[in-house]
Amino acid sequence: MLLLGSSSPTRASILKNSGIAFKQVGCDFDEDTLEYTVPKDFVYHAAMGKMQACESCFGLDLPILCADTVVTAHGKILRKAKDEAEALELLKLQSGSDVAIITCMAYKSKSKMFIDLSQTVYRFAEFDETDLKNYIESGEWRGKAGACMVEGFCKPYIKSVEGLESCAMGLTVEKILRWL
């Protein structure tokens, strides 16, 4: 059994679908306090900040797993959109572009700690305008880095992919299975 230190429904479903026993707990870490502009630095320090917050709340009686994910396109860090206008802006940056989705995970127990930093690179075709409008109106983009859903809206537009889909969704579960 591990503590998933995340409010993310996507991360919870990834663990559930992988048969990993977990309890989901929230931990307060404000990523807006981070000033890193290099995407890998950002996700690393965000994941470590979440781990520190979780450990101070819950201790290590159960191992803790935390993670952070960002989308990058055209050298920009694309995080979760605040509203429809921002979601549209983030998705337009990804349309017809190469996009890297970077996830850093931290796992800590009383006896060991693992950190994994992975990325999945997609080449997307241009997003259809009507499809994009419907996706924005659906609200499915909420709570997702870059308003991106590689298993949903973005899937038909994938021209090429390099890396794991789980990493792009926010939890590189294949790595976790090796740690447990």
Ligand SMILES: Nc1nc2c(ncn2[C@H]2C[C@H](O)[C@@H](COP(=O)(O)OP(=O)(O)OP(=O)(O)O)O2)c(=O)[nH]1
């Ligand atoms: N379903 C889905 N979710 C995605 C995808 N890409 C990213 N996400 C989700 C996973 C995370 O919930 C979120 C990335 O934002 P964060 O790493 O800041 O995590 P979040 O604030 O959601 O939760 P947490 O900080 O762990 O409590 O986006 C995707 O392609 N599909």
